[in-house]
Amino acid sequence: xxxxxxxxxxxxxxxxxxxxxxxxxxxxxxxxxxxxxxxxxxxxxxxxxxxxxxxxxxxxxxxxxxxxxxxxxxxxxxxxxxxxxxxxxxxxxxxxxxxxxxxxxxxxxxxxxxxxxxxxxxxxxxxxxxxxxxxxxxxxxxxxxxxxxxxxxxxxxxxxxxxxxxxxxxxxxxxxxxxxxxxxxxxxxxxxxxxxxxxxxxxxxxxxxxxxxxxxxxxxxxxxxxxxxxxxxxxxxxxxxxxxxxxxxxxxxxxxxxxxxxxxxxxxxxxxxxxxxxxxxxxxxxxxxxxxxxxxxxxxxxxxxxxxxxxxxxxxxxxxxxxxxxxxxxxxxxxxxxxxxxxxxxxxxxxxxxxxxxxxxxxxxxxxxxxxxxxxxxxxxxxxxxxxxxxxxxxxxxxxxxxxxxxxxxxxxxxxxxxxx
Numbered sequence: 370x371x372x373x374x375x376x377x378x379x380x381x382x383x384x385x386x387x388x389x390x391x392x393x394x395x396x397x398x399x400x401x402x403x404x405x406x407x408x409x410x411x412x413x414x415x416x417x418x419x420x421x422x423x424x425x426x427x428x429x430x431x432x433x434x435x436x437x438x439x440x441x442x443x444x445x446x447x448x449x450x451x452x453x454x455x456x457x458x459x460x461x462x463x464x465x466x467x468x469x470x471x472x473x474x475x476x477x478x479x480x481x482x483x484x485x486x487x488x489x490x491x492x493x494x495x496x497x498x499x500x501x502x503x504x505x506x507x508x509x510x511x512x513x514x515x516x517x518x519x520x521x522x523x524x525x526x527x528x529x530x531x532x533x534x535x536x537x538x539x540x541x542x543x544x545x546x547x548x549x550x551x552x553x554x555x556x557x558x559x560x561x562x563x564x565x566x567x568x569x570x571x572x573x574x575x576x577x578x579x580x581x582x583x584x585x586x587x588x589x590x591x592x593x594x595x596x597x598x599x600x601x602x603x604x605x606x607x608x609x610x611x612x613x614x615x616x617x618x619x620x621x622x623x624x625x626x627x628x629x630x631x632x633x634x635x636x637x638x639x640x641x642x643x644x645x646x647x648x649x650x651x652x653x654x655x656x657x658x659x660x661x662x663x664x665x666x667x668x669x670x671x672x673x674x675x676x677x678x679x680x681x682x683x684x685x686x687x688x689x690x691x692x693x694x695x696x697x698x699x700x701x702x703x704x705x706x707x708x709x710x711x712x713x714x715x716x717x718x719x720x721x722x723x724x725x726x727x728x729x730x731x732x733x734x735x736x737x738x739x740x741x742x743x744x745x746x747x748x749x750x751x752x753x754x755x756x757x758x759x760x761x762x763x764x765x766x767x768x769x770x771x772x773x774x775x776x777x778x779x780x781x782x783x784x785x786x787x788x789x790x
Contacts, residue, residue: 372598372614375496376557376588378690379449380648381681382498382655383674384559384618385439385486386454386625388461389429389476390422392662397626398458401506402514402521419516423471423507426461430477434664440489442658442666446674447681449689452498452559452655453486455548460507464552468543471507487552496556499548503541503571503593504562510537524564538572542579549583557588560597568594590616606643610650610693617647620657621670627659634669637676641777644677644688645714649703651693680777683740687712687780697763699726711783712739715773723768723781730764732785738771739780745769 386397400417443451456462462472464483473482487497506514510533518526529537549555558580563571577596580587591597599614606617621640622631635643640656647654658670681688687705694704694711700723703714713723736745751764773779 370598373556373586373588375449376599376653377614377651379496379653380685380688380690381446381448381644381677382450382452382616382653383443383446383448384452384500384625384655384657385660386457386500386657387627387660388454388457388459388463389425390459390461391431391627391660392425392429393417393421394627394629394662395422396624396628397454398502398506401459403519404521419514422459426471426476428477429473429662431482431660431662431664434478434482434660436482436485436489437492439486439660439666440493440495442671442674443490443495444493446656446678447685447688448495448656450496450498450556451486451490452500452557453483454500455483456501456505456544458502458504458506458562460502460505460511460513462544464548466544466547468540468547469508483548484552487555491553497554498557498559499552499555500559500561501545501548502562503560504565505537505540508537508540510534510540524566526565534570538575542576545576545579546583549580549587555584555587557590558584559590559601560593563592563594606646606650610652615652616655617643617652618655618657619643621673622659622667624659625657627661627667631659632669634667634673637673637680638777640673640677641680642716645703645716645778648688648691649693649705649714676777684776684778684780687714687739687782697727700724709734709785709787711785713781713783715770715779715781718773720770721772723770724765725768725783726765727763728766728783729761729785730766731762732787733766733783734786735784736766736768737782737784738774739782740774740776745771745781 388397401419401422455464460471462469465474465481466472490497505511510529512527512529571594573594573596589598591600600611601616601618603618622634624631644654659667691705691707694706700713702716705712730749736747745768747766747768749764749766
């Protein structure tokens with residue numbers, strides 16, 4: 370399957386999980402099924418009953434919400450796309466739908482938040498991504514999850530009748546048609562919740578055909594079983610990078626949605642390292658941003674995204690639209706390349722010199738610290754053989770490093786006289 374060319378070059382995206390339960394300060398959807406998404410951790414939210422979970426739909430009124438502020442934060446962070454949760458597993462729609470009353474339209478807020486987000490993103494030049502869960506733990510034909518269904522059975526939960534299942538798939542297609550027809554150009558659709566049913570039950574080929582008939586250029590993730598354009602490892606860097614387009618989704622804290630006790634945010638430097646390593650392996654990084662019940666953002670997450678954006682403003686040329694370095698070059702850190710430039714990311718500190726092996730030493734034109742016009746001194750160690758006159762000469766380059774700057778991660782740029790290869 371081909372993929373839109375913008376996606377492999379994007380580098381960074383944001384992932385927003387939000388619905389009425391942010392008023393309760395609990396993770397989205399999972400408390401309904403008595404399950405924490407954090408391994409080895411049990412939170413008070415695991416005691417939430419189904420009735421309590423759904424109860425805040427009647428009071429959802431994020432009076433301090435501003436879609437333009439979210440879009441500006443996305444642009445400031447350096448994200449090239451943002452994925453917004455239109456419907457998560459618990460079934461609450463954050464947009465106006467004709468096919469369900471369990472939605473933002475029937476809350477005190479009433480306005481269409483998804484439309485607000487998409488319009489604001491386009492105004493800021495950020496690509497629009499849509500999250501939609503295939504499962505729905507509230508819909509009568511799914512069937513809905515109740516307290517009697519605990520403990521959660523993963524893929525062995527109750528099944529609806531064949532007639533009800535056909536109605537439910539019709540419901541999914543009807544909602545997708547709304548979202549892909551009435552909300553302008555959608556650049557990416559992020560499916561989820563697929564594990565509860567088999568590929569035969571979901572009929573994913575039919576869903577892809579529908580999606581592509583409405584939005585031919587949209588990018589689709591792999592959780593539409595067998596029908597995705599790229600793969601989505603979650604919360605942990607794969608040891609071996611996928612051999613196809615991919616994206617690692619990572620929360621800034623422990624949870625995807627806002628919890629007041631989730632304050633262990635990853636430092637900005639760590640987020641930069643994740644971004645560098647992901648891009649250096651050929652993928653994009655998708656960072657999760659939570660939103661509170663009143664529509665504001667956790668300050669700890671905002672400060673980290675702004676710090677990351679500041680770093681990208683001066684170092685982004687080593688992230689956007691680059692390709693991973695080749696195994697022919699040996700360096701203790703991630704490498705990216707473009708045309709006639711090689712980028713070395715100094716994720717290991719402290720450092721007073723940098724050793725790189727396998728460089729085409731005869732073609733080195735300049736070596737400097739990215740963000741600075743000052744060249745760095747270097748020496749070359751080269752063993753010459755008489756039979757190498759007609760081949761490109763490679764060798765070991767030792768670069769003197771003046772000391773770490775105040776950048777999240779320093780980057781050395783090596784310019785070659787001819788394109789890197």
